[in-house]
Amino acid sequence: MKTRRSDRLVDMTRYLLERPHQLISLSYFTKRYDSAKSSISEDLTILKRTFQNRGTGILETVPGAAGGTRFIPYILRENAEQFVNQMCTDLSEEDRYLPGGYVYMSDVLGQPRILNEIGRIMATQYLNDPIDVVMTVATKGVPIAQSVAFYLGVPFVIARHNAQITEGSTVSVNYVSASTERIERMALSKRSIAPNSRILIVDDYMKGGGTISGMRSLVDEFDSQLVGVSVFAEGAYSGERLINRYTSLLHVDTANKQIDVQPGNYLDQIFGDQNLTVKGKEK
Amino acid sequence: MKTRRSDRLVDMTRYLLERPHQLISLSYFTKRYDSAKSSISEDLTILKRTFQNRGTGILETVPGAAGGTRFIPYILRENAEQFVNQMCTDLSEEDRYLPGGYVYMSDVLGQPRILNEIGRIMATQYLNDPIDVVMTVATKGVPIAQSVAFYLGVPFVIARHNAQITEGSTVSVNYVSASTERIERMALSKRSIAPNSRILIVDDYMKGGGTISGMRSLVDEFDSQLVGVSVFAEGAYSGERLINRYTSLLHVDTANKQIDVQPGNYLDQIFGDQNLTVKGKEK
Known part of the structure; x- marks a missing residue:
């Protein structure tokens, strides 16, 4: 049965949102909705326009026989900024202070909707x-x-x-914790990464960068390439960090037992003084 | 600027899918799209119909001044069955066998799209x-x-x-691992759960049920109520399990170093011999 445009728009939106970066052939949609290619193309034009106007992402069209359409999510500067500022406020609450100068963040990082925003923000850097x-x-x-x-x-x-x-057979590395100077060890399943993979390292918190330098060693052990390091929060650190190139959404300082949460280097690094461009097009 | 119906449908779909179970007031949408209440109501009727026809979920309408609309995702039996069968095939690959009778599943449980399906399936039980x-x-x-x-x-x-x-202050419990008979300990941040919460326990794998019985003790310690236990896979176990009431998507047996993965008790428990009903309506 032929599907109405309105029904197609709703279902195509869902279908594409659930499959970021996956190429979907036009013929998949023509079959799914028993509709002509021209109708599907018109639908995709509408989706593309709305996704762009609302800052949801890019709907890329890949021409040719092996072509189709691909949804690439991103976040606009204005929305990223709003989210980061909200996090600064939420995490600055006094009673989050923990002995040792830590900040309680587990409740925030246990909320799927917040995690989705963090993911969308971090992914935008690697468009x-x-x-x-x-x-x-x-x-x-x-x-x-x-x-x-x-x-x-x-x-x-x-x-x-x-x-x-x-985990089966694993590859292990030693690394030095920058803050405690203790030697630690971490392992990763041997079959988990193919050689020559392009790897993004993420973590919730970075202080001296020891843990992340351990993961960097793992990337080397797997003959792969480190593309970037993204952390939710970086802690104030007086020594020299073991990791220089990283992106942080937040900067947390707990000197004098006062919590001070500020935006990290993300907004400047990603959006800087010019607008983010995507494959030559301005967002 | 007034928004066209087609644009509204695309954006409303995205907006609702990103916020399961959250009540959105009609006036939020009328403002967002600068459109009349009657238009928004018509849009929601279209979304509701498509969500139902495609097995995406229920779009509930809550009448009254404090009312609005709420998206409740679920999965249809046919789709759940298809997913479970696919998992049985994928996880039965010979080279997944690990010493000790374990099955390597980390690659499967590291794929966000698969995890989303698992989440949608497990959530359907608690509609x-x-x-x-x-x-x-x-x-x-x-x-x-x-x-x-x-x-x-x-x-x-x-x-x-x-x-x-x-984690700050924690509550700890001891529990006995059913398979090793060793005493283990687990802890949970004290401020993470409010008293009288209704709790769902989930895990990737259950054998004797020791770990899950540890979590059950935690539920008690937090003066809360255990509503259910859902695991991705249960392992064949000859002894008496510490947990009787649970739902499993898969049943894994590795006797004689052969992997045998079968559907768990989920499909029968949830869909049984009658169709799943949602608040009196048949899906």
């Missing part, structure tokens, strides 16, 4: 920089990795401090 | 059984918890074997 795999370390980086990986349309892998029997 | 919080234990249950929590529109919390400084 033109293909990623094959997102890597994180257990435990609190996991939900962030999952969300970024969804928006990039790729899998994620979890390094662990204590290798589990359910 | 009429409100959940306040999803609980899991680090590490491999985390992505599942995140996904289920998204579809239920609630937060998730992560119990850990090694309490972290970033």
Whole structure:
């Protein structure tokens, strides 16, 4: 049965939103809705316009026999800024202060809608920089990795401090924790990453960068390439960090037992003084 | 500027899909699209029809001044069955066998789209059984918890074997691992769950049920109520399980070093011999 345009628009929107970065052939849609190619093309024009006007993402059209359409989510500067500022306010609440100068963030990082926003924001940085795999370390980086990986349309892998029997053979590395100067160890399942993968490392929190330098060693061990490092929050750190090139959404300082949360370097790095351009087109 | 119907349909679909279980007032949409209430109502009728026809979920209408609309995602039996069967095939690959009778599943549980399906399937069981919080234990249950929590529109919390400084004060419990008979310990941040919460426990894998019985003790410690236990896979187990009432998507047997993955008890439990009904309406 032929589908009405309005029904097609609703269902196509859902179908594409659930599959970021996946190429969907036009003929898939013509069959799904028993509709002519010309109708589907008109539908896609409407989706493309609305996605652009609302800052949802790009609907890319790939011409040719092997072509189709691909949804690439992003976030606009204005929305990213709003989210970061909201996080600064929420995480600055006094009673979040923990002994040792830490900030309680588990409740915030246990909210799927917030995690989705974090993922969408982090993924926007890699619009033109293909990623094959997102890597994180257990435990609190996991939900962030999952969300970024969804928006990039790729899998994620979890390094662990204590290798589990359910991981099979693993590759392990030693690294020095920058803050405690202790030697630590992390492992990753041997079959989890193909050689020559382009890897994005994400984590919830970075202080001296020790844990992330451990993951960087893992990237090397897997003969792969580190494309970027994105953390939700960086903590104020007086020493020299083991990681120089990274992106942070937030900067957290807890000197004098006062929590001070400010925007990290993300907004400047990504949007800087010019607008973000996507494959030559201005957003 | 007034928005065209086609644009409204696309954007409303996105907006609602991103916010499962959240009540959105009609006036929010009339303002967002500068459109009359009657137009928005017509749009919602279209969305409702398409969501139902395509097995996406229910679009509930709440009448009255404090009313609005609420999207409740579910999965149809046919789609759930298809997914479970696909998992049985994928996880039965010979080279997944690990020493000790385990099955390598980390690659599958590192794919966001698969996790989304798992979440949607597990959430369908609790359509009429409100959940306040999803609980899991680090590490491999985390992505599942995140996904289920998204579809239920609630937060998730992560119990850990090694309490972290970033969790603040914690509540700990001891439990006996059913398979190793060792005593283990897990902890959960004290401020993570309000008393009298209705809790759903999820995990990736259950054998004797020891870990899950540990989480059940945590539920008690937080003066809360256990509503259900959902696991991605249950392993064949000859002894008596510490947990009787649970739902599994898959049943994994590795006797004689052969992997045999069959559907778990989910499909029968949820869909049984009658169709799933939602608030009196048949799906």
